[in-house]
Amino acid sequence: MLEVVRREWGGKSDLWIFGYASLIWRPEFEFAEKRFSTIYGYHRALKMWSRVNRGTPECPGLVFGLLHGGSCKGVAFRIPRERVAAALPALWDREMPNGVYDPKWLRCQTEMGVVRALAFTLSKRSPNHTGVLSEEAYRQIFSDSCGRYGTTREYAQLTYDKLRELGIHDHALGKLLALVRR
Template sequence: MDEFWVFGYGSLMWNPGFEYEERIAARAFGYRRSLCIRSFVHRGTPENPGLVLGLDRGGSCRGVAFKVREELRDPVMAYLRERELVTNVYLERMLPLMLADGRQTKAVGYVVDRDHKQYAGSLGVEEASRVVHASIGQSGPNDAYVLSTLTHLREMGIRDLWLEGVGSRVEALQRQGTAAIDP
């Protein structure tokens, strides 16, 4: 039987929530990491949506591939679908991957549905950082989500220049907000 792999590009990289037998850096082709999904619950509200990560078309994305034992395929897929398909903003796909050791494989991954009402499109750094800075949801402030993601990416040796630009701008907005309330 074919090997079963799962690709993570956001919180799944450091918090997979399932058992795996191998974890390796990987690159998915044809998609890029993007704050392209409006969050109405966890990082925003319907009135003031935040932004969370999705895989959008174009480029490539460095992340992590997890090899899962065959006997765990069904429970892991059930878990992933419960975690990722809550509002159906993601589409489940088999993504071509290049593993860090040169192997090529395919992995289950979740890409944004561009026709979904939560799809925010391709935002510039300024617009994305304003949205992130101003949004809070049930899971906390949107800026904490983005800055935590960047911390984890740095720890894993993954650079994402666009997201780093958003993070830098968010930090500047935070400093401006703090300066405005200091005496």
């Protein structure tokens, strides 16, 4: 899939990456510019099983996926063309170690116009998509799940805090965090 993304990018211009969760607060790649952006047709949702980073096979945690429907505010990062050869494989290793995301080119609306950015989306047909989870399931996951980078709760809170700092209000995430505090 990485080779397909490289071909689709084409190498003739800078590469844009759309961040909607941890890429916003921990991009781990050098970028020349970042722009607040909105994509339409997808939304951020804590609906992807994590059996390594935020959980284990025995006690899976959750990470965000970009699912069909609605809209999502995030950050578009511009990687200069000459830095893509180094940045893209590292980004791929981080986001696609198990090939769980569906990389897609999405139109990001920014204050300076539309940019075409690579985004890591999640199909509802993926075995890593959680489907509908009960309030009790979220409480248990937030209470018990921990992986190599920490807990699902920490991850969700870090994302929520950074979004708020940027003036992005994710009401669904706020409600979910309030639910697990009860």
